[in-house]
Amino acid sequence: MSASSRSPSHPLGRWLGLLAFVTLAVLATLWFLGGTGLQGTTPEPSKPPPEDAATRIERGHYLARIGNCAFCHTARGGAEYAGGRAIATPFGSVLSSNITPDPVYGIGRWTADDFWRALHHGVSADGHPLYPAFPYTSYTRVSRADADALFAYLQSVPVATTPNQAHALRWPYSSELALRVWRALYFKPAAPVADAPSADTAPAERGAYLVDGLGHCMECHSARNALGARSSRPTGNVLPGSRWYAPSLGDAAGASVAAWSPDEVVALLKTGISARGNASGPMAEVVQHGTQYLQEADARAMAAHLRALPQTPVATAQKADASALPQAGAALYEQHCAECHGLQGEGHAGAYPALAGNRAVLQGQTNNLILTVLQGGFSASTAGNPRPYGMPPFKLALGDADMAALLTYVRGAWGNQASAVSEFDINKLR
Amino acid sequence: MLLMTPWYRTLLFLMAFCAQGLVSHAQAFEDSMAQRTMACTVCHGAQGRAGPDGYYPRLAGKPAGYLYNQLNNFRVGWRHYPLMQGLIDPLDDRYLREIATHFASLSVPYPPPRPSTASAAELERGRKLVKEGREDAGLPACMQCHGLEMMGVNPSTPGLLGLPADYINAQLGGWQTGQRRTASPDCMAQVARKLSAADISAVSHWLASQPVPPNAHPADKKPDSRSKVELNCASAP
Numbered sequence: 001m002s003a004s005s006r007s008p009s010h011p012l013g014r015w016l017g018l019l020a021f022v023t024l025a026v027l028a029t030l031w032f033l034g035g036t037g038l039q040g041t042t043p044e045p046s047k048p049p050p051e052d053a054a055t056r057i058e059r060g061h062y063l064a065r066i067g068n069c070a071f072c073h074t075a076r077g078g079a080e081y082a083g084g085r086a087i088a089t090p091f092g093s094v095l096s097s098n099i100t101p102d103p104v105y106g107i108g109r110w111t112a113d114d115f116w117r118a119l120h121h122g123v124s125a126d127g128h129p130l131y132p133a134f135p136y137t138s139y140t141r142v143s144r145a146d147a148d149a150l151f152a153y154l155q156s157v158p159v160a161t162t163p164n165q166a167h168a169l170r171w172p173y174s175s176e177l178a179l180r181v182w183r184a185l186y187f188k189p190a191a192p193v194a195d196a197p198s199a200d201t202a203p204a205e206r207g208a209y210l211v212d213g214l215g216h217c218m219e220c221h222s223a224r225n226a227l228g229a230r231s232s233r234p235t236g237n238v239l240p241g242s243r244w245y246a247p248s249l250g251d252a253a254g255a256s257v258a259a260w261s262p263d264e265v266v267a268l269l270k271t272g273i274s275a276r277g278n279a280s281g282p283m284a285e286v287v288q289h290g291t292q293y294l295q296e297a298d299a300r301a302m303a304a305h306l307r308a309l310p311q312t313p314v315a316t317a318q319k320a321d322a323s324a325l326p327q328a329g330a331a332l333y334e335q336h337c338a339e340c341h342g343l344q345g346e347g348h349a350g351a352y353p354a355l356a357g358n359r360a361v362l363q364g365q366t367n368n369l370i371l372t373v374l375q376g377g378f379s380a381s382t383a384g385n386p387r388p389y390g391m392p393p394f395k396l397a398l399g400d401a402d403m404a405a406l407l408t409y410v411r412g413a414w415g416n417q418a419s420a421v422s423e424f425d426i427n428k429l430r
Numbered sequence: 431m432l433l434m435t436p437w438y439r440t441l442l443f444l445m446a447f448c449a450q451g452l453v454s455h456a457q458a459f460e461d462s463m464a465q466r467t468m469a470c471t472v473c474h475g476a477q478g479r480a481g482p483d484g485y486y487p488r489l490a491g492k493p494a495g496y497l498y499n500q501l502n503n504f505r506v507g508w509r510h511y512p513l514m515q516g517l518i519d520p521l522d523d524r525y526l527r528e529i530a531t532h533f534a535s536l537s538v539p540y541p542p543p544r545p546s547t548a549s550a551a552e553l554e555r556g557r558k559l560v561k562e563g564r565e566d567a568g569l570p571a572c573m574q575c576h577g578l579e580m581m582g583v584n585p586s587t588p589g590l591l592g593l594p595a596d597y598i599n600a601q602l603g604g605w606q607t608g609q610r611r612t613a614s615p616d617c618m619a620q621v622a623r624k625l626s627a628a629d630i631s632a633v634s635h636w637l638a639s640q641p642v643p644p645n646a647h648p649a650d651k652k653p654d655s656r657s658k659v660e661l662n663c664a665s666a667p
Contacts, residue, residue, distance in 0.1 A: 076506060077507040285519070376517060392472035395513065396473070
């Protein structure tokens with residue numbers, strides 16, 4: 001074997017060497033940049049004046065509820081905040097961690113500074129970067145005072161000795177290098193703030209603070225790029241795992257509330273139902289575990305911010321030929337749907353949504369419509385709507401062809417003008 | 431020829447029209463638990479009288495505590511059926527109890543049992559296990575907990591009659607493997623693990639072959655125990 005055949009003077013070898021060097025240099029830079037905040041060198045905001053311990057814990061409990069911390073950090077049937085719920089991502093599952101005060105498996109040995117760095121910088125107490133399935137991309141806006149209150153509350157919840165489970169991510173996304181590169185490209189900590197804006201004196205700022213921060217609304221209601229970072233495209237986002245579609249909050253045909261009254265937005269957030277539509281699918285969970293507990297002033301602040309979001313209509317292929325509606329669909333509608341939703345798709349106020357003119361029915365992205373019919377569902381039971389009406393699942397009653405005919409009919413009848421639904425659309429969600 | 435006169439045809443038409451009106455009137459919206467729980471009855475049958483295929487058991491008239499426990503067991507992952515879980519997930523405890531109480535309060539006649547496909551010997555084996563158990567193997571009689579009439583005991587022990595053999599078979603199998611569970615100590619799991627596959631088949635067939643006595647409902651208390659086998663049940667203390 002001759003060493004000269006791999007001589008560095010060979011032109012290709014030189015290019016490869018240079019390429020390798022540049023790649024390593026870039027990765028090293030990204031590794032370094034992606035580690036921002038890992039060493040705790042960034043300046044901390046001044047600590048707010050101390051409040052009474054019981055008051056702080058109570059405030060933390062409220063914040064934990066409206067941030068819906070317990071939902072992700074509790075496994076089905078498991079102890080609250082003991083972690084173990086698999087959060088689906090396009091790259092595999094991230095397993096939520098135990099955030100009870102257990103000193104071994106939880107965050108019992110953490111300090112308030114550690115907790116602040118987790119929320120603000122996305123860094124664990126041991127210095128490792130956290131996966132953004134824990135949405136520190138939003139929580140970075142949480143104030144130091146609110147972080148301290150959350151920490152005080154979490155230190156007060158019952159201890160669970162539940163060990164953390166390893167994430168189930170595919171390579172290369174499972175490597176710390178990949179995570180650091182992602183952070184360098186897509187994560188920038190917000191300017192630290194000591195205190196959150198007040199709902200009384202600065203309602204608009206308060207609304208933005210809750211929607212973009214602890215409420216982490218945009219984590220679902222934003223389009224994402226191929227590496228899972230939020231993109232500037234004005235569309236919504238199909239959620240990995242459940243495959244529900246979180247429509248854009250800036251699209252009148254999506255989830256925009258710009259045309260709603262403040263009362264209607266508050267009703268949706270606090271009760272799960274409104275004259276304009278109901279929260280269903282994952283949004284019903286958000287209402288059930290989170291927004292129903294909003295204080296009135298906070299709900300109003302969020303509504304004000306949501307109503308004022310910039311609007312970018314998303315163009316969708318629409319316009320069905322109303323004369324070509326499937327007769328089979330009309331018959332199936334009368335048989336299965338008309339009893340509750342009315343012969344003209346008019347619905348029944350307070351119980352069953354109208355289907356005529358319902359944007360969840362008309363949306364270009366049909367996942368939510370199809371999943372609703374396949375799986376059925378209830379609105380969340382809330383203080384304002386304690387005994388919701390239910391929609392039966394039709395997964396077993398209707399085959400793909402029948403369901404396609406039915407939904408094509410519903411999307412084209414009574415003045416509705418949305419495109420047809422295909423058997424394939426239904427089959428891939430079944 | 432009278433039958434074909436125009437006025438008679440008009441009368442027939444009117445009668446048909448009125449009958450249709452009655453049908454659609456019967457389905458008018460009402461603010462009731464039956465209306466609210468239509469998501470349940472589409473599979474479990476009108477008034478929760480059971481689905482047609484044996485996989486969706488009867489809900490009507492079962493003890494309220496038992497029904498609530500099952501709803502909760504689906505919610506926490508001790509019973510498994512994704513459609514059921516998805517429906518229950520957004521509902522709070524108070525509403526789940528109300529749903530359970532609603533179905534428990536319904537008194538709906540039972541259909542006669544389907545003819546059994548089991549042999550006389552198998553049915554006899556089932557009958558003995560249900561009524562006498564197998565004390566020396568630590569197996570109590572089913573009736574010891576589920577009531578002398580086997581219609582359950584309030585508030586939380588279910589009845590065993592009026593269920594298809596396939597359903598009982600599947601549930602006992604689920605208990606053996608841990609696929610179906612309830613709060614610990616889980617007495618039914620202890621019992622099921624002492625049954626052989628042949629025992630389970632025999633018990634399922636015998637129970638499914640029994641007619642439900644008219645006006646049967648859950649008993650108010652367990653029969654006085656004559657058994658040496660002590661069971662500790664968290665879900666039905």
